[in-house]
Amino acid sequence: MDKIIIRGGKRLSGTIPVSGAKNAALTLLPCALLTDEPLTLRNLPRLADIDGFQHLMNQFGVTTVIQGSRPEDFGRVMSLEATRITSSVAPYDLVRKMRASILVLGPMLARMGEATVSLPGGCAIGNRPIDLHLKALEALGATIELAQGYVRAIAPDGGLPGGRYSFPVVSVGATENAIMAAVLANGKSTFHNAAREPEIVDLCKLLVAMGAEIEGIGTSDLTVHGVSRLHGATYRVMSDRIEAGSYACAAAITGGEVFLKNAVAEEMEATIQALRDAGVAIEPRRDGIQVTADGPLKPVTLSTAPYPGFATDMQAQLMALLCLAKGSSVLTETIFENRYMHVPELNRMGAKIETKGRTAVVHGVDELTGAEVMATDLRASMSLVIAGLAAKGETQVHRLYHLDRGYERLEEKLALVGADIERVGDD
Ligand code: UD1
Numbered sequence: 001m002d003k004i005i006i007r008g009g010k011r012l013s014g015t016i017p018v019s020g021a022k023n024a025a026l027t028l029l030p031c032a033l034l035t036d037e038p039l040t041l042r043n044l045p046r047l048a049d050i051d052g053f054q055h056l057m058n059q060f061g062v063t064t065v066i067q068g069s070r071p072e073d074f075g076r077v078m079s080l081e082a083t084r085i086t087s088s089v090a091p092y093d094l095v096r097k098m099r100a101s102i103l104v105l106g107p108m109l110a111r112m113g114e115a116t117v118s119l120p121g122g123c124a125i126g127n128r129p130i131d132l133h134l135k136a137l138e139a140l141g142a143t144i145e146l147a148q149g150y151v152r153a154i155a156p157d158g159g160l161p162g163g164r165y166s167f168p169v170v171s172v173g174a175t176e177n178a179i180m181a182a183v184l185a186n187g188k189s190t191f192h193n194a195a196r197e198p199e200i201v202d203l204c205k206l207l208v209a210m211g212a213e214i215e216g217i218g219t220s221d222l223t224v225h226g227v228s229r230l231h232g233a234t235y236r237v238m239s240d241r242i243e244a245g246s247y248a249c250a251a252a253i254t255g256g257e258v259f260l261k262n263a264v265a266e267e268m269e270a271t272i273q274a275l276r277d278a279g280v281a282i283e284p285r286r287d288g289i290q291v292t293a294d295g296p297l298k299p300v301t302l303s304t305a306p307y308p309g310f311a312t313d314m315q316a317q318l319m320a321l322l323c324l325a326k327g328s329s330v331l332t333e334t335i336f337e338n339r340y341m342h343v344p345e346l347n348r349m350g351a352k353i354e355t356k357g358r359t360a361v362v363h364g365v366d367e368l369t370g371a372e373v374m375a376t377d378l379r380a381s382m383s384l385v386i387a388g389l390a391a392k393g394e395t396q397v398h399r400l401y402h403l404d405r406g407y408e409r410l411e412e413k414l415a416l417v418g419a420d421i422e423r424v425g426d427d
Pocket residue numbers: 023024026100126127128129130131132133134169170171172173174195311312313335336337
């Protein structure tokens with residue numbers, strides 16, 4: 001397996017292009033199941049998770065074509081056509097590798113009247129149940145059966161009637177599944193306390209482009225008027241706000257000056273605020289965000305929260321940055337339990353972080369030192385790369401498959417702005 005070697009201490013300077021958003025792509029791709037016409041998605045990131053989802057769609061009989069993409073380009077265009085769906089089963093082997101496979105449940109149920117998806121099982125960042133996905137679909141009129149590790153959702157003859165559901169906890173995935181099931185229902189559906197992450201807005205915008213009728217887009221109260229059919233569309237995936245935030249932290253920890261091309265400031269205000277609180281200058285521009293860090297880093301106190309709060313997916317990367325702040329920061333993780341797996345690894349690099357339950361106290365230190373590290377999830381892995389960029393000496397980050405799931409050509413992008421970073425085969 002490959003590893004990344006970083007020789008820290010280089011100040012980052014230049015432009016990093018931000019890719020299409022992984023988490024948006026993973027809910028836009030299953031929308032192809034909702035129509036027999038072609039869906040073309042532009043600006044899809046080239047990531048292992050997207051390849052996995054393409055494979056899953058092929059399994060259902062969906063044809064996929066990658067168009068006009070040169071290896072040197074970031075992003076790609078994919079056309080998906082679900083003229084005939086030949087299977088409505090998402091098998092264990094694919095779901096196990098990619099939790100987001102659960103997002104086929106709603107659209108498959110809407111189109112075929114039934115869907116069977118393997119239960120995703122445990123996950124490194126906490127239990128991650130799918131009970132809310134199932135309750136929302138039940139509220140729309142589906143019957144849910146659980147057997148042999150699979151969940152089967154069945155619509156009544158004539159299709160889902162639609163219904164009302166109030167989410168007891170804000171869930172991005174459950175909101176996505178519910179919306180995708182409701183767009184083809186016979187009647188109206190209303191959702192309260194729905195997630196309103198920008199990726200949900202992106203999903204709604206695509207569905208509207210396909211002919212869906214959705215009110216309240218961008219709010220936590222959504223009304224979906226079911227329509228009898230959706231048509232094809234061509235749509236550009238939004239920019240990845242978590243990738244952009246991660247590179248902002250990378251620039252900041254090196255005292256650098258980086259322009260994040262395509263980053264959209266309005267979609268990452270909580271991250272921008274946290275960086276400003278840490279003493280980093282952030283300047284939104286028409287086609288991106290300028291990040292400049294030339295003074296000392298300041299400590300920050302914050303909690304993760306559903307959007308528009310500070311994203312749990314940015315917690316590890318911000319923590320890496322705060323390791324070098326002048327003072328103690330307090331971060332509280334409210335979304336997932338067990339999302340501090342980067343802490344022992346950062347401490348091995350000379351950080352001084354203590355955790356107690358959901359809270360981490362980050363005592364700023366004067367310097368970090370390179371080490372061999374490995375992480376067990378995507379964002380935790382990125383936090384180690386960020387720490388490595390500032391650390392004295394060499395950092396080796398192992399288990400790159402996490403990074404490859406979520407960061408398109410990470411080492412190339414960081415090398416573009418002057419990082420001393422390379423990917424080599426593990427010995
Ligand atoms: C999505 C993102 C992930 C991000 C997370 C929170 C994708 C592919 N992944 O994950 O990167 O970290 O949002 O912003 O978009 N919950 C339940 N029951 C459910 C569903 C969720 O109890 O049926 C709980 C979870 O355990 C968690 C909270 O709700 O504590 C939020 O999870 P959720 O928003 O659903 O996360 P995902 O959609 O899995």
